[in-house]
Amino acid sequence: MPPEPHEIFAADCRACPRLAAFLEDVRTKHPEYHAAPVPSFGPLDARLLIVGLAPGMHGANATGRPFTGDYAGVLLYQTLHEHGFASAPESTRADDGLELVDCRITNAVKCLPPQNKPITEEIRTCNGFLAAEMTAMQPRVILALGKIAHDAILRAKGLPLSSLRFAHGAEHELDAQTRLIDSYHCSRYNTQTRRLTPTMFNELFARIRTHLG
Numbered sequence: 001m002p003p004e005p006h007e008i009f010a011a012d013c014r015a016c017p018r019l020a021a022f023l024e025d026v027r028t029k030h031p032e033y034h035a036a037p038v039p040s041f042g043p044l045d046a047r048l049l050i051v052g053l054a055p056g057m058h059g060a061n062a063t064g065r066p067f068t069g070d071y072a073g074v075l076l077y078q079t080l081h082e083h084g085f086a087s088a089p090e091s092t093r094a095d096d097g098l099e100l101v102d103c104r105i106t107n108a109v110k111c112l113p114p115q116n117k118p119i120t121e122e123i124r125t126c127n128g129f130l131a132a133e134m135t136a137m138q139p140r141v142i143l144a145l146g147k148i149a150h151d152a153i154l155r156a157k158g159l160p161l162s163s164l165r166f167a168h169g170a171e172h173e174l175d176a177q178t179r180l181i182d183s184y185h186c187s188r189y190n191t192q193t194r195r196l197t198p199t200m201f202n203e204l205f206a207r208i209r210t211h212l213g
């Protein structure tokens with residue numbers, strides 16, 4: 001069953017058959033892993049919402065916390081800490097004591113997809129959770145990490161995907177109170193190839209700080 005309207009998260013959701021079957025397989029191979037839908041992290045009344053793609057196999061899927069435990073979170077948490085959004089610069093485990101400040105992190109798809117590639121139907125099915133979360137939060141700024149996250153945010157707002165074009169550094173008025181800012185995803189590939197550098201990411205967070213005041 002797809003998410004009920006207004007439901008932000010369901011820990012036992014199995015609405016995507018391919019992902020539910022994949023997670024069962026992962027649980028067999030890695031019984032110590034979370035291997036289930038990964039909840040958002042951070043306070044619901046935060047003014048900044050960061051939307052990524054989906055949990056990584058040995059990161060969020062293992063630890064149960066977004067961008068925690070693998071390379072994808074290295075630049076993100078460093079930068080969050082530098083700009084006062086995180087209590088520590090490193091996110092290693094769900095019980096490491098790190099807290100987010102005025103910031104919440106979620107994913108467009110809450111379950112680990114094979115090869116990190118959710119199919120369109122899965123993005124659509126999980127979008128109800130994101131839509132409900134955005135409605136409950138009413139964030140001032142949403143940072144989209146990558147085009148799939150950008151498109152999921154538009155879908156959650158009921159906007160045509162062609163209405164706002166994704167580009168790194170682009171800013172869009174999502175509605176009267178929410179600004180959408182696009183960034184390349186802070187993946188290992190993008191940071192190691194320097195498609196996304198610490199300077200570029202820092203510049204975006206400096207702008208976010210200016211917007212939040």
Ligand code: SF4
Nearest residue numbers: 013015016110111126
């Ligand atoms: S990806 Fe989302 S909708 Fe699909 S099974 Fe996981 S939590 Fe449910």
